[in-house]
Amino acid sequence: MYNTMGIILTGGKNNRLKELSMERSISAVPFGGKYRAIDFALSNLVNSGIRNVGVPTQYSFRSLMDHLGSGKEWDLDRKTDGLFIFPPYLSEYGTGWYRGTADSMYSNLTYLKRSNEEFVVINQGYAIYNMTYREMLEQHVDKDADITIATRLMDDFSKEDLSMLGIVETDTENRIIDFQEKPPNPKSNLASMGIYIIKRKLLISLLEDSAAHGYFDFVRDIIIRKLNELRIFSYEFKGYWRPLISIQLYYRTNMELLDPNIRYELFMKNGKIFTKVKDEPPAKYNEEAEVKNSIVADGCIIEGKVENSILFRGVKIKRGAIIRNSIIMQNSEVCENVILNNCILDKNVIISSGKQLNGDRNWPLIVGKNVRV
């Protein structure tokens, strides 16, 4: 796939992830013990053989920039191509703020024009899945499609979850005949994964055209408006896919990692998932440690009881503490005799001795970054 480039859309202001996305782009949300959400989109592109990746960033992108750096960890620190990060900027025409997904690409049209790949894979930085785009590209070429959209039958999603997605209807040839963005009453459960393959030159002309009409959103203003005009096809993906677009989905997706089959599919079956390394020593279990059905990252020191939980790098669990069904992010500390149930602790949180925090399975309790309880 050397003739294909990648663009990762990182999402605008999103408060569906509450405190977790208040200070960071939704694509930079920590996930699964050592990752950030964008690692999956980026690793998938790299594992597909793509060596030219552009990342327009918008909302609170400091942590995202810090994470991506020069692209070293994804082997994207290349002399030609590699990783390009595009924060919004002020110019004669630009507002210093991307007005939508199409605008974020249109504002960086020079990059698209300078690249010389034939195809572009556009994907989203906030979905957890492991997929290479080869097969999808093959179908795109076979069908002589203008745009191919990856879709998935969301029979493992509730109706509320479905209405946060784009829902499509296809004909027998897999051509998309209807696309509804976030419908309150979804007509089917075939959802768009927000992954598009399109010829670079067509993308450029569509972006120019839509900007000229004052339109800024890729889905609403290009895909939906041009559904009849363009040959837009669906490519059905059958694997595991979870967009981290609500606290419930974030919590559920982390917890699903405790399932060996899902872990196998995400990390072992196909390509590896790369992330920024932190050089922590391996986790240390002391005498009193009692850990069951949990994921534990490097740099943790455990002296308490941990069940059905995810511990990120450098987490300390002191004696007598009991952690159940919780997600504890980097460098947080849970002191002696604390009891946590269904909690999400963001980074650098300290829970002082003896405290008890209980969340609900559907509404986990979130403790924001750097908070001391």
Place this chain on the structure above:
Amino acid sequence: MAKEIIALILAGGEGSRLGGLTRLIAKPAVLYGGKYRIIDFSLSNCINSGIDTVGVLTQYQPLQLNKHIGIGKPWDMDRMNGGVTILSPFTKHQKGEWYSGTADAVYQNIHYIDELNPKYVIILSGDHIYKMDYSKMLDFHKKNNADATISVINVPLEEASRYGIMNATDDGKIYQFEEKPAEPKSTLASMGVYIFSWCILKEFLIHDHHNEQSDHDFGKNVIPKLLADKRSIWAYPFKGYWRDVGTIQAYWESNMDLITRVPQFNLFDPNWKIYTPNPVKPAHYIGDTGHVTRSIIAEGCMIYGHVKNSVVFPGVTIEKGSYVEDSIIMSNSTIKSNCSIICTIVGEKTTIGTGVKTGLGEYAENTYNPKVYQTNITVIGSCSVVPHNAEIGRNVVLDNHLVPQDFTSLEIPSGGAVIKEGVARV
């Protein structure tokens, strides 16, 4: 820009007393502490001390070491100016020449050092476990206006006869050096860390090269010669954890030191990180049936059995019903179900079949190589497959690259060995 100080790491040693652990790799490349290779400590000490130019002298089985070091990225040594350079033996004037000793290895790379033109050179051994700020030692060297400074550590008097002992005045000036003295006069043992003023060292290396009686060794020849010439040599006292993990017992003990509640040797210090190439693996998983105490577990492991007092490297699977105690399990190995692995070192990429028991019975002298294997620890090589239900005693050695057909019996009593003939061995 010329560098004030550069480091040379002697990494060509075989480490023959580590037996099977160093059959296919050099001692500095041996895995340590759940994630690292031994040379990581010297390399990390260098970069943490502000030394960004390091030559690594290799000779014995260098492949793994070369792969590990690469262009020095993990240690931030992929530099435009300086960085890490692997210095392997090479041919010259139509003849090949191995490094015949530690001093000869440096002598043969004089051109490397001259090109960098440093004021000082620090010579390190790549096989020691310690954290040390070499910049403080350099300050000491400069303050004393020394020709050479040797880092020393206080050892118990009864062990002093195993080391090179420095006899020094109260303020640290060395007047005598004794290699493994029968009756030690002091307890200051050389750690094999030397700082030299380069112009002096160069002069002595050339002199030593032309001396046919010399073994071309720093401890044996160069230091005594400097002393004999009344050069200014100082002992820099080091306090802290330092281990030459030269034997299987010492290697095992040093790994086990890491699992104590507050280890004397702390790898968690954010101000003195130890760097190594990170495996691309997810965080590890402890299953419903897993139970881990007093152990360190690395990334990518899946633990469904019981693990106690052990060090487990990345990508290890320990299946249900298995029990691992007092053991070291190296990267990407699998312990199948219902095993009992006691006091055992398991090499990389090895599979232990279901129901295997190790560490059975009492100690017995090893029949294969009693000089190397003389502890309660059983050593299983890398890339081997141990057949189901094998019953293995203590002080047993199983070779690298074994297949089940290599086992003539499922019972290998204490002191036994299964050695494969004809496999890449040195």
